[in-house]
Amino acid sequence: MVTAKVWVLKKHFDGFPKTSDFDLKEIELPNLKDGELLLESVFLSVDPYMRPYSQRDMKEGDIMIGTQVARIVESKNSAFAVGAFVLGNKGWRTHFISDGKDLQLLPSSWPESLPRSLALGTVGMPGLTAYFGLLKVCKVKPGETVLVNAAAGAVGSVVGQLAKIWSCKVVGCAGSDDKVAYLKKIGFDEAFNYKTVKSLDEALRKASPDGYDCFFDNVGGEFASVAINQMKKYGRIAVCGAISQYNDTVPQKGPYVQIPMIFKELQMEGFIVSRWKNQWEEGLQALLKWVVEGKMKYQEQVTEGFENMPMAFIGMLKGENLGKAVVKM
Numbered sequence: 001m002v003t004a005k006v007w008v009l010k011k012h013f014d015g016f017p018k019t020s021d022f023d024l025k026e027i028e029l030p031n032l033k034d035g036e037l038l039l040e041s042v043f044l045s046v047d048p049y050m051r052p053y054s055q056r057d058m059k060e061g062d063i064m065i066g067t068q069v070a071r072i073v074e075s076k077n078s079a080f081a082v083g084a085f086v087l088g089n090k091g092w093r094t095h096f097i098s099d100g101k102d103l104q105l106l107p108s109s110w111p112e113s114l115p116r117s118l119a120l121g122t123v124g125m126p127g128l129t130a131y132f133g134l135l136k137v138c139k140v141k142p143g144e145t146v147l148v149n150a151a152a153g154a155v156g157s158v159v160g161q162l163a164k165i166w167s168c169k170v171v172g173c174a175g176s177d178d179k180v181a182y183l184k185k186i187g188f189d190e191a192f193n194y195k196t197v198k199s200l201d202e203a204l205r206k207a208s209p210d211g212y213d214c215f216f217d218n219v220g221g222e223f224a225s226v227a228i229n230q231m232k233k234y235g236r237i238a239v240c241g242a243i244s245q246y247n248d249t250v251p252q253k254g255p256y257v258q259i260p261m262i263f264k265e266l267q268m269e270g271f272i273v274s275r276w277k278n279q280w281e282e283g284l285q286a287l288l289k290w291v292v293e294g295k296m297k298y299q300e301q302v303t304e305g306f307e308n309m310p311m312a313f314i315g316m317l318k319g320e321n322l323g324k325a326v327v328k329m
C-alpha cells in the first residue's frame with residue numbers, strides 16, 4: 001500500500017492566491033489491478049491557467065489541477081515498463097494509479113542529457129502554445145516585427161526565440177532587469193522592463209518606431225490596450241493569456257479595442273493550444289530538435305519539494321520565475 005500526498009483547493013481564491021487556500025492531504029492508494037500502473041511524480045508544473053481554470057472547473061476540496069512528469073514504479077500493464085517516464089495530467093499528487101490510457105510516453109528521441117522537466121515547458125504545452133500561436137494565429141512571416149509580453153516566462157521565451165528562428169525582429173518585455181538581460185542574451189532584438197519604463201507607449205515606440213506586425217499577448221489589460229495602438233496596418237494579435245487580469249476581483253474597464261481594430265484593419269484571435277492537439281507531435285519534434293541543436297535555449301525556475309507547490313505557484317504569479325516554473329520532488 002502506498003500513501004500519496006495531494007494538495008487540495010481548500011478555499012476558492014479571492015484575489016491573489018494565498019498559501020492558506022491550499023491543504024496538504026494524504027490518500028491511501030489501493031493495490032494495483034491487472035492493466036494498471038503505479039506512478040511517482042518527478043517534476044510537477046505550476047502554470048497561470050490554474051488560477052482561472054480552478055475558478056471555472058473546480059470545487060473546494062478538489063485536488064489541484066496540473067501536469068507532471070512521472071516515473072513508473074510498478075506495472076501490471078505490459079505496454080509500460082517500470083522505470084519509464086511519462087507525462088500525466090493528474091494534478092498535484094506525489095503518486096497515482098493509472099491504466100496508462102491517459103499517459104503519454106516522453107518522445108523516444110529524448111536525449112539523456114536533457115532535463116525531463118522540459119516536457120512541462122519548452123518541449124511541452126507552453127512551447128507548443130508559442131509554436132502554434134505564432135504560426136497559426138499570428139501567421140508570422142520572415143522580416144516581420146513581433147512583440148511579446150511576459151517574455152521571460154515559459155511561453156514568451158519560446159515565442160521570442162521562434163520569431164528569431166523564423167527571421168523576424170522581436171521585441172519583448174518583462175518585469176525585472178535580470179529578465180531583460182536574459183532576453184537580450186537569448187537573442188531578443190529589443191527588451192525592456194515594463195515596470196520601470198516611464199511610459200509604456202514610448203518604450204514600445206522606441207523599440208520599433210514602425211510598429212508591430214504581430215503581437216503575442218500573454219498579459220492583456222492595460223499593456224494590451226497600449227500596444228494595440230502601435231500595431232501596423234493588417235497586424236495580427238494572438239490573445240494567448242491575460243495574466244494581468246486573473247486575480248482581479250473587480251473586472252478592469254476599457255479602453256476598448258474597436259477603433260484601432262477598424263482603422264488598422266487588425267485581426268485579433270483568442271486561442272487555446274489544445275486546438276492543435278492532433279499536430280502536437282509535429283510541434284514537439286520541432287521544439288526538441290531546436291533545443292538539441294542549441295537554437296532554442298531554455299531556463300527553468302526549479303522549486304524543490306512537493307510541500308512547496310503553493311509557494312511555487314504563487315511565486316510564479318508574482319513573477320518570481322525566470323523561464324518555466326516547475327517543482328522537483
Ligand code: NDP
Binds near residue numbers: 154
Ligand atoms: P510565465 O512563465 O510567463 O509566468 C507568468 C509570468 O507572468 C510571470 O513570471 C510574470 O512575469 C508575468 N506576470 C504576472 N503578473 C503580471 C502582470 N500583472 N502584468 C504583466 N505580467 C505579469 O507563464 P506561462 O508562460 O506559462 O504563461 C504565460 C501566459 O500564457 C499566461 O497568461 C497563460 O495563461 C497563457 N497561456 C495560454 C495558453 C493557451 O493555450 N492560450 C497555454 C499556456 C499559457 P514578469 O516578471 O514579466 O511580470
